[in-house]
Amino acid sequence: MLFEGLAEKLQATFDKLKGKGKLTESDVKEAMREVKLALLEADVNFKVVKDFINKVKERAIGGEVLESLTPGQQVIKIVNEEMTLLMGSSESKVTFSSTLPTVYMMVGLQGSGKTTSCGKLANMMKKQQKKPLLIAADIYRPAAIEQLKTVGEKIDVPVFSMGNQIDPVNIAKAGIEEAKKNGNDLVIIDTAGRLHIDNVLMEELQNIKNEVKPQEVLLVVDSMTGQDAVNVAESFSNQVGIDGVILTKLDGDTRGGAALSVRAVTNKPIKFVGMGEKIEEFETFHPDRMASRILGMGDVLTLIEKAQTTMDMKKAQELEKKMRTQQFSFDDFLDQLQQMKNMGSMKEILEMIPGVGGKQLKNLDVDEKELVYIEAIIQSMTKGERSNPSIINGSRRKRIAFGSGTSIQQVNKLLKQFEQTRKMMKQFTDMEKGAKKGNRFK
Numbered sequence: 489m490l491f492e493g494l495a496e497k498l499q500a501t502f503d504k505l506k507g508k509g510k511l512t513e514s515d516v517k518e519a520m521r522e523v524k525l526a527l528l529e530a531d532v533n534f535k536v537v538k539d540f541i542n543k544v545k546e547r548a549i550g551g552e553v554l555e556s557l558t559p560g561q562q563v564i565k566i567v568n569e570e571m572t573l574l575m576g577s578s579e580s581k582v583t584f585s586s587t588l589p590t591v592y593m594m595v596g597l598q599g600s601g602k603t604t605s606c607g608k609l610a611n612m613m614k615k616q617q618k619k620p621l622l623i624a625a626d627i628y629r630p631a632a633i634e635q636l637k638t639v640g641e642k643i644d645v646p647v648f649s650m651g652n653q654i655d656p657v658n659i660a661k662a663g664i665e666e667a668k669k670n671g672n673d674l675v676i677i678d679t680a681g682r683l684h685i686d687n688v689l690m691e692e693l694q695n696i697k698n699e700v701k702p703q704e705v706l707l708v709v710d711s712m713t714g715q716d717a718v719n720v721a722e723s724f725s726n727q728v729g730i731d732g733v734i735l736t737k738l739d740g741d742t743r744g745g746a747a748l749s750v751r752a753v754t755n756k757p758i759k760f761v762g763m764g765e766k767i768e769e770f771e772t773f774h775p776d777r778m779a780s781r782i783l784g785m786g787d788v789l790t791l792i793e794k795a796q797t798t799m800d801m802k803k804a805q806e807l808e809k810k811m812r813t814q815q816f817s818f819d820d821f822l823d824q825l826q827q828m829k830n831m832g833s834m835k836e837i838l839e840m841i842p843g844v845g846g847k848q849l850k851n852l853d854v855d856e857k858e859l860v861y862i863e864a865i866i867q868s869m870t871k872g873e874r875s876n877p878s879i880i881n882g883s884r885r886k887r888i889a890f891g892s893g894t895s896i897q898q899v900n901k902l903l904k905q906f907e908q909t910r911k912m913m914k915q916f917t918d919m920e921k922g923a924k925k926g927n928r929f930k
């Protein structure tokens with residue numbers, strides 16, 4: 489779970505507050521001491537923690553909060569607001585230039601996820617009707633060019649490269665010319681990284697920046713490196729100058745120190761976050777939603793957006809029609825499962841639902857394997873069986889169980905569930921028909 493350690497501790501502290509009808513000044517002070525420890529353990533920058541706690545205390549220890557009807561809730565609200573402010577208050581969008589193409593320059597240390605993020609960003613922009621071109625200007629890391637080409641192929645975005653013998657400044661310039669020629673309105677330059685900050689790298693990046701004058705210099709940092717990521721961000725910000733940060737590997741970050749300190753330390757906003765290795769696992773960063781997730785309040789907006797971008801709307805409409813006319817088959821069921829999977833793991837989805845985060849999620853054993861079995865069972869059915877499950881008799885069940893490596897009980901269970909779903913759909917449509925005829929209250 490995202491920032492698991494931090495989220496658990498904060499939520500435990502707030503549970504105690506919520507349980508009290510009246511709060512005293514010392515209750516709040518005690519809670520703030522716990523919040524402070526939790527933030528420090530999460531590797532949030534020391535100075536950032538101090539400022540944060542002071543601000544919350546100042547607002548929370550007043551008559552207005554303590555004497556309100558829901559003092560616990562009020563304190564949590566203040567923490568939520570201050571945490572949102574800490575991460576930049578509102579979404580910080582990337583901008584586009586008036587003369588085309590818009591140029592984004594991606595910088596960062598080796599292994600931070602820079603090349604992957606180039607592809608993810610290009611893919612996101614493509615969905616927003618842009619025509620991106622990727623430029624391979626990392627000529628030092630072996631295989632960097634090939635890696636970018638592979639990513640480009642996957643998302644069907646062209647990649648401009650000139651091998652590894654030409655100066656990156658010239659590659660970048662030539663790439664931009666190529667974009668103009670081909671009508672690409674956006675270029676994303678993948679630059680070289682190093683294992684550590686060094687002056688030669690910084691100089692090269694400055695040269696590219698001076699020559700191509702990018703609209704946005706985006707720094708990619710690995711959130712799992714905590715305060716190191718923040719220090720890297722500070723160096724790049726001072727030496728190259730950046731416009732925003734892309735925080736990667738948030739999916740594996742149980743602490744959250746980088747996410748909570750990078751903005752306050754560098755004064756540069758986090759613009760995007762990487763949430764996994766897959767191309768789609770990339771999100772716009774919303775400080776308010778992130779704060780809600782950390783405090784266990786869910787994130788319904790992101791969930792809806794995810795559904796909208798991963799679900800095929802045309803398919804959804806067809807499906808609705810099939811449900812209404814009782815033509816819903818196992819093929820459709822399989823399709824649904826696959827679309828769900830594109831949205832992320834069951835746990836990731838549940839985590840965004842208010843009230844499900846934290847402790848509850850830990851106790852909830854979401855069996856992802858179950859889904860794999862269901863898929864295998866459906867895939868072992870013939871076309872006829874999928875559209876008309878009533879023909880699946882005893883011997884067919886045996887064959888399907890054998891073919892899918894499951895048991896007859898598992899096959900039976902799925903068939904039963906499917907039949908129940910169909911029945912339920914029929915009831916709904918019957919009810920709807922009844923209501924339309926105006927005889928609902930008869």
Ligand code: GDP
Pocket residue numbers: 596597598599600601602603604605681736737738739740761762763764765
């Ligand atoms: P570069 O050296 O900065 O170009 O880094 P790469 O793009 O090659 O990424 C390094 C590794 O991090 C690869 O194995 C990526 O799959 C992985 N990676 C990148 N972004 C993410 C992310 O958001 N989550 C996870 N879990 N892995 C990521």
